[in-house]
Structures are given as C-alpha cells and as structure tokens.
Amino acid sequence: MKSKEDLVEFIDSFKNYSDISWDLYFYSTNFKDKNPYTLIKERWKNSTYIQSYSKSLLECVLKYQFSDVTEVEEYKGTNPKVSCDFLSNQNELVKENLCNLMDSVRNYSDIKPKKKYKGYIILGHKNSEAGETLALVKMANPIVKLDRAGKKTATFKETEEGSLDIFEEDYCKLYYNTDFLICPDGIYTFNLKFEKFFHLSSTMKVYRDRVIEKVVSKKIFKDSDEAAKNLKSTDPRKFLSIGEERIARLTDVNQRKIICKEFEIGIDEQGNIILEGSKDTKKFLDWLCYKTFEEADTGNKIHANQAKVLD
Numbered sequence: 001m002k003s004k005e006d007l008v009e010f011i012d013s014f015k016n017y018s019d020i021s022w023d024l025y026f027y028s029t030n031f032k033d034k035n036p037y038t039l040i041k042e043r044w045k046n047s048t049y050i051q052s053y054s055k056s057l058l059e060c061v062l063k064y065q066f067s068d069v070t071e072v073e074e075y076k077g078t079n080p081k082v083s084c085d086f087l088s089n090q091n092e093l094v095k096e097n098l099c100n101l102m103d104s105v106r107n108y109s110d111i112k113p114k115k116k117y118k119g120y121i122i123l124g125h126k127n128s129e130a131g132e133t134l135a136l137v138k139m140a141n142p143i144v145k146l147d148r149a150g151k152k153t154a155t156f157k158e159t160e161e162g163s164l165d166i167f168e169e170d171y172c173k174l175y176y177n178t179d180f181l182i183c184p185d186g187i188y189t190f191n192l193k194f195e196k197f198f199h200l201s202s203t204m205k206v207y208r209d210r211v212i213e214k215v216v217s218k219k220i221f222k223d224s225d226e227a228a229k230n231l232k233s234t235d236p237r238k239f240l241s242i243g244e245e246r247i248a249r250l251t252d253v254n255q256r257k258i259i260c261k262e263f264e265i266g267i268d269e270q271g272n273i274i275l276e277g278s279k280d281t282k283k284f285l286d287w288l289c290y291k292t293f294e295e296a297d298t299g300n301k302i303h304a305n306q307a308k309v310l311d
Contacts, residue, residue: 001086004072007188008062011181014134015058019127022054024174025108026117026142031199036097037104038113039121042172053174054122057136060176065190072188077237079192088186093207093240094198098187117141119197120174135182139193142172204236211239215288220250222272230281241289263287 002010014020025039044050068081075085075093087094105123119139126132146155146168157167180189180197187194195201212231221227249255253271260267265283266274275281285291 001072001074001088002183002185002188004066004069004084007072007084007183008066010183011058011062011134013132014124014126015055015062017126020054021125021127022050023123023125024050025105025121025123027104027119027121028113028115029118029197031202035100035103036199037101039104039108040110040112040117041108054124057122057174057176057178061136061178065177069190075189075240077240079189085189086186087189089184091186093200093203094187096203097198098182101182117143119179122174122178132184133182136178137180137182137194137197138175138177139179139197140175142174143170144173145170201236204240208232208234208236208239211242215247215250218247218251220256220273222268222274227273227275230275230277231285233278234281234285238285238289241291242285243288243290246288246290259287 024042024044026042027040028038029036030038066084069084071083072086073083075087075091079085089095089098105121118141119137120142121138122136124134155167156164159165179191180187180194209232212228215231216224216228249259250273256271256273257267259265260273263283263286265287266276266280268274273284275284
C-alpha cells in the first residue's frame, strides 16, 4: 500500500511521462456471466484528444480529489471523506473479478452491446521496460442520448448555413474525476462505488461465511449451530474489520469469561458463549470488530462506528 505522498507521486509520473499510451474503454457488466465485464475499445479521430484529456484528468484528480485526503487506509467497509481506501490486488474480495477485468482488457470487443454502458476506463501504459500501468475508472454512462421524448428541453444545432436544426445524435461525455484507481499493487478508491463494480455484495457474503466458520471451529459457543445462524443474519460488511487477535483471545476460556462479563455478552458456567438473539450477536460482533472497548480511566464501555489505532 502506498502512502498518500507516494500515490500522488505515482499518478504525477503518468502526467509528466513523455511516452505513454492512453486508451479509452466503455464497459458493461453482467454478473451472471463467468466473466462479468465486457469492454469496448474506442477509437479516436485524432489521437491527441485522448492524450490531452488524460493529462487534464490527472491534473484534476491530483488537485481536487486528493485535496481533502489526509491518508491512505486499508479498506474496512467504510470510507470517511478524508481518506482514500486501498485493497491489494490479492484481496479475496476483488481478486477474481480484478483478474476478469484484466482479461477483458486484453480481449476487448469491437461489437457494441445492446444494453447501455455502466461506465468507462481510462488506461495509461508507460512504454518503458517496467511498463507500469494506471487505470482510472468512472462509474457513469459516458453516452448521452438526446431523445426528445419526455425531456424538459429541446436541443438544436446550428448548421453551416446559419440555421437551427434538430440535434438528436448521441454524444460522449467524459468527466474530470474518477471513482477509483487501479495501480500495479491494487485498488485505491475515493468512495464506495467500486463495491458495485466488483460485485462485493456477493464476495462479502462468502468472506463472512468463511470467518464465521473459523470462529465457530474454535468451539467457544454453547450452541454452535444457533451462533452460526445468528451471525449469518448480520450485515456481511461488519466482518471486514474483525480482528485476528480478538478471535485468538476467545480460545482461552478465562479470557472469554472476562470479556463476556465486561461487555455483557451471554456465557454459561463452563465458559461457552451464548448467542440467542440479535442483541447478544451485536454485542459479540461489536467486540470482535473493535467497535466496543473499555475506557482505561473511567471503566466506561465505549462504542465507536470506526476504530483506528493511533500512533
């Protein structure tokens, strides 16, 4: 993971590097397919257009999107406006579909899809020995259709003769911002839109179930089946911030008794945790995810939506 300063320097190198190939891909998705991404590589009447746009795009990303970012943080399912989240290209939440996307880049299509585009990708490739790449992904349909039916305005164009004529042609609109970046080491995102791009609603559930299986295997519950059922009824996003250290602490029966007593989590005399409903399950998960802790000075129990270790 790059620091903010290193990431800015990496992006800036693409803005100032003299020999870079830039390409524009429109994309559509269908997550029922084995490879959900269909990419169409667009051609330019004049190659300087894409070069000029890409440089201006990078300038705007650096000037405006990084202006409020204080640091780069590991993705945990929430994104404060002052942070830029990072996911490694080996992160199991995105690894498979990131490979699918790269495969679609290599095997792009020339056939225009019947359904509308979901967005576009600007891909830069340094023509050097290292061959570094940078992709900027915008999740907005670049094609604007001027269908007059149901619109509040009428659109006209001025002809060469100086008269007005109906303008009904589709046109392409590219923005001067991006939703997320794909760098050689992984994904850097400014918001949570990438979750839809990589279909995280599905991979989060798989991840949640794997974590639950791991926790249940520790033999710490009075009723493992009931505990697993209650845990699976919760938001998969919560499991992204579960700490390995806290799972390990639960394997010690004395630690379990202390933790459950402090945070009012159900436990029997043998030290088996009792999760009988949503209230107990929430308390248990909040502790696992570092959402609850005891204040050292007062002994008060504190709940936080986000937890962060301070240097």
